[in-house]
Amino acid sequence: xxxxxxxxxxxxxxxxxxxxxxxxxxxxxxxxxxxxxxxxxxxxxxxxxxxxxxxxxxxxxxxxxxxxxxxxxxxxxxxxxxxxxxxxxxxxxxxxxxxxxxxxxxxxxxxxxxxxxxxxxxxxxxxxxxxxxxxxxxxxxxxxxxxxxxxxxxxxxxxxxxxxxxxxxxxxxxxxxxxxxxxxxxxxxxxxxxxxxxxxxxxxxxxxxxxxxxxxxxxxxxxxxxxxxxxxxxxxxxxxxxxxxxxxxxxxxxxxxxxxxxxxxxxxxxxxxxxxxxxxxxxxxxxxxxxxxxxxxxxxxxxxxxxxxxxxxxxxxxxxxxxxxxxxxxxxxxxxxxxxxxxxxxxxxxxxxxxxxxxxxxxxxxxxxxxxxxxxxxxxxxxxxxxxxxxxxxxxxxxxxxxxxxxxxxxxxxxxxxxxxxxxxxxxxxxxxxxxxxxxxxxxxxxxxxxxxxxxxxxxxxxx
Numbered sequence: 001x002x003x004x005x006x007x008x009x010x011x012x013x014x015x016x017x018x019x020x021x022x023x024x025x026x027x028x029x030x031x032x033x034x035x036x037x038x039x040x041x042x043x044x045x046x047x048x049x050x051x052x053x054x055x056x057x058x059x060x061x062x063x064x065x066x067x068x069x070x071x072x073x074x075x076x077x078x079x080x081x082x083x084x085x086x087x088x089x090x091x092x093x094x095x096x097x098x099x100x101x102x103x104x105x106x107x108x109x110x111x112x113x114x115x116x117x118x119x120x121x122x123x124x125x126x127x128x129x130x131x132x133x134x135x136x137x138x139x140x141x142x143x144x145x146x147x148x149x150x151x152x153x154x155x156x157x158x159x160x161x162x163x164x165x166x167x168x169x170x171x172x173x174x175x176x177x178x179x180x181x182x183x184x185x186x187x188x189x190x191x192x193x194x195x196x197x198x199x200x201x202x203x204x205x206x207x208x209x210x211x212x213x214x215x216x217x218x219x220x221x222x223x224x225x226x227x228x229x230x231x232x233x234x235x236x237x238x239x240x241x242x243x244x245x246x247x248x249x250x251x252x253x254x255x256x257x258x259x260x261x262x263x264x265x266x267x268x269x270x271x272x273x274x275x276x277x278x279x280x281x282x283x284x285x286x287x288x289x290x291x292x293x294x295x296x297x298x299x300x301x302x303x304x305x306x307x308x309x310x311x312x313x314x315x316x317x318x319x320x321x322x323x324x325x326x327x328x329x330x331x332x333x334x335x336x337x338x339x340x341x342x343x344x345x346x347x348x349x350x351x352x353x354x355x356x357x358x359x360x361x362x363x364x365x366x367x368x369x370x371x372x373x374x375x376x377x378x379x380x381x382x383x384x385x386x387x388x389x390x391x392x393x394x395x396x397x398x399x400x401x402x403x404x405x406x407x408x409x410x411x412x413x414x415x416x417x418x419x420x421x422x423x424x425x426x427x428x429x430x431x432x433x434x435x436x437x438x439x440x441x442x443x444x445x446x447x448x449x450x451x452x453x454x455x456x457x458x459x460x461x462x463x464x
Contacts (some may be wrong), residue, residue, distance in 0.1 A: 005137070007139065014040065014041020015317040033108060036114045044099075055191070058196065141327050143307045153239075154180070160243065181267040182204035203237070203238055204235075209232060221410070233252055284299065284300040290311055297330065314345075351411045352415045372397075373451045376391070377392060390411060394408045403431075420448050
């Protein structure tokens, strides 16, 4: 016998699960969310929010360091690491309270415990208090997320070896840090801790860091990181690692030997799909354990939906949230489908990176005859005002039609500016219209306009 009955039961309270739950509740459905730890999932508790809280501290330190160019006399900034971490924790705490408030206002029942599918319409939950309860739901949304992968010769369970959760729980600032994996997570933490004063080394197996970004963007970050005294080894793997005293002794494939007080493993994530009863409910997964879904987020079982990292598409919180909304709307009877054609994302390094759609190489591979408009921030009046002249904006278009295919940005406020191009792409606005849109002066967004103008060779502040 079931203890509780709902229209929608959501397994996992991260950005896919809680957003889907709130949307379903706003559409008039009776909703429950089963979460074993904290509302907000990895993003709020050990990912997006805490890392950006620390990133803001790093940005503030950089601002203070360059204050003298504006005629401001200040001393050398000193980081109180404990206080920075305490504020990070306070940000998380307040965001959790905000989510609890929204759950209460929307009548969503939060059940704390570990949930497991028993059938296509039943979830068994072992609550935090040790009680076992059963939920019956007409529809189920699986939003269990992902976890950091381990790689040999390391063991994340060992003292001093960390994943994203471990590094965000540090009580003291490490003097030295080895980051294994130079992707988004590794690069963001490298930027933060190098700014904090830690000696940072990145070891990346691929030929360049941030390999998922455009090559020009990756080159800029490589140059900026080296200027910050971050050591970077690419096309390199760790062959041996042992701990002696309070330091790790590490041997690299090129023969180099390095020492580090702490090691961060950031080499990708795997789906949290085992042990949640997928087999019992008949939900199909791929060879890596990702839940298979269609564009309406339906799994192989019509009333069970999958959203977020556990589906293996984009490992981005905002994509998980959109997928959660789509699932809720489909459940409510709406004819909605997930559109992955315009997905912007950002990397919070200094300078920031913003990307949407195709880059030049990808567009050419797809057979497009392209035109690329480019504008450097070194030609931007606003960038000169703020002293942030590193980077550029590239806009890729179809030469024949003027359709915007994508954009790559690295520079000040790129995480925000990228949405100007994303909105244009979503609205099917041509590059002609973007270039002809009057932009306020002086702003960073003028660089977007001038990059669009450069597609026609008419950018005012760029020489041919």
